[in-house]
Amino acid sequence: MPARLLVAHRQTLLFLGAVVVPSAVLMALGIRTIRQDEELRLKRRSEERLRIVELARQELLARLEGVRLRATAGQVTPRDRAVGMLARFASGRLMMPWETAVADREADGAFQGALQQAERQLHQLRDPVGASAQARAAALKARTRAQRARADLLLAACLSAQGHQKATRDVVRGLLRLNPQPVDEFGVPYAFYATQRLLEGASSAEQREVLEGLSQALETTWLSPVAAHMAADLSARLGAAGLHEVAAQHASELERLADLPSVLPTLEKAGPQGWISFGKPPWLLGLTGQPGDPDRLLIAVRAQELLAAIRLPVGARWDLGGTTDATPLGEPFSGLRLAILPDPVGNRNGSGRLFFVAALLLVVSVAAFSAWLLNRDVRREARLARLRSQFVSSVSHELRTPISTIRTCAELLDMGRIGDTRQVSEYLRAIIGESDRLSRLVDGVLDFARTEQGERAYHFQSVSLADVIQSAVRELEYQLAQGGFDLRIDADPEVPDVRADPEALAQAVGNLLSNAMKYSGERRQIEVSLRRDGRHAVVRVRDHGIGIAPEEHARIFEGFYRAPLPDGREVPGAGLGLTIVDQIVKAHGGQVTVESQPGQGSTFSLWLPISEQS
Secondary structure, three states: HOOOHHHHHHHHHHHHHHHHHHHHHHHHHHHHHHHHHHHHHHHHHHHHHHHHHHHHHHHHHHHHHHHHHHOOOOOOOOOOEEEEEEEEOEEEEEEEEEHHHHOOOOOOOHHHHHHHHHHHHHHHOOOOHHHHHHHHHHHHOOHHHHHHHHHEEEEHHHHHHHOOOHHHHHHHHHHHHOOOOOOOOOOEEEHHHHHHHHOOOOOOOHHHHHHHHHHHHHHHHHOHHHHHHHHHHHHHHHHOOOHHHHHHHHHHHHHHHHHHHHHHHHHHOOOOOEEEEOOOOEEEEOOOOOOOOOOOOOEEEEEHHHHHHHOOOOOOOEEEEOOOOOOOOOOOOOOOOOEEEHHHHHHHHHHHHHHHHHHHHHHHHHHHHHHHHHHHHHHHHHHHHHHHHHHHHHHHHHHHHHHHHHHHHHHHHHHHHOHHHHHHHHHHHHHHHHHHHHHHHHHHHHHHHHHOOOOOOOOOOEHHHHHHHHHHHHHOHHHHHHHHEEEEEEEEEOOOOOOOHHHHHHHHHHHHHHHHHHHOOOOOOEEHHHHHHHHEEEEEEEOOOOOHHHHHHEEEEEEEEOOOOOOOOOOOOOOOOHHHHHHHHHHOOEEEEEOOOOOEEEEEEEEEEOOOEE
């Protein structure tokens, strides 16, 4: 196996052992660690979720049990915003608070008779004075607050019919001050009827009094649906936005009472400690006491009011809309769910996962970059090996040709078979020409090696470029003559001298002429010109040969590189001529350019700076 392939294999094994294998092991460990961390994170997330749900459940249960105890003790009133309704529940039937108030009123024949007589005199006989007397008589016979409120309300109507507005308003104000408010058979507080009468022509002070009466009624009385709508209408007429919002919300909540009996069997199954969700926005329904207890109460708790008072951990929220990933609270809170978003545990572990992912990406990047470097180095070594092999083959061929010519001519001269003086002179010139060719080849290789190592020295002096061109042509005179080339030189005598190494420049021009001879093809014409272009002296060498493709222009100055020919044939050479030209010209502060197209020949130009002294 070639030595360079062994080196490449050793580099590959070293890379595998030092980079790829440790990187693969580290990546495997990192992936395993990330998976374990993910599993642990999911487990902790589940445990954290269960813990948060249990804490929230216990807190909610404690608050609901507090409401249940206060309801059993009779301490729950409409003032408690968390409680939306409190009703009696016995024998599978509900009795609403306003129904209880109507049922608890005592029937009294004397009161009813006096009240009916007052109403007949007012509405049928059109006798408001007599009706007022009968209303006062009925008020004296009243035995309950509701009876007294009915009599006072009728008395206010009688006084208003007589035109006694002040007396009417005094009676109405008395109705507004009743606490708690008595209600009629529709569950409407009598104060609401009084409010309607007082609003007619009321002053700002009376309007404030009406608002106070409405607020008091809302805080002390369980309103029926009819009463709630009436309260919303009255507060809207008074322009009390806050009071109107409370009354309208309560009216909307009470509209669901028609569906309440359908959930009573489920509520009874939940037991004395159970709670169920009902309606939108949800109420939490619960019962007090044991089954069969005649004093059992149904408690409707506003879930939003109660849940808003419970402080939850960061990232947790109550879900009243039925989100799919929310966690149910379980028994005894059927229908309640808790959403835990975003994951608090995942947030704490996010930085760790990010670190592992970043580490893996870094390892993969380093491994990929190292692989790219190794691949580049291997390809470069293979290319250099190929170029060097080609160089050795080309140089061997280049050396063999002049040596063979010199040996043949020398043997013929030594054998004495050539008697013609002219032929002897020809053979001697051939030996001298091939010796010069051999010397230039060896000198070129040595100069390239010295330049690559930075050891080549240049001896600058004032030089005539026309003399440099003549010197290069003399070196190649034999080869030009042997190849049958027509060389034309056009040097402008006005071009000033330049500071340069004459031998190096002659070598550069000679290399361009050698290339022109190699690639001229059938057209054996070469043109060399010297012109001034601004602050530069330009030496151009033009041939009319096979030309060079534009994509190869940048690479032909690389060491050992030889552009492929269109027909696939090969021209002898080492691939160093243009490289040496480029190095020499750059050492003189100039540059070399090429203009060429396939089939149209090539023109190489040496641009050399003209010094100010010149």
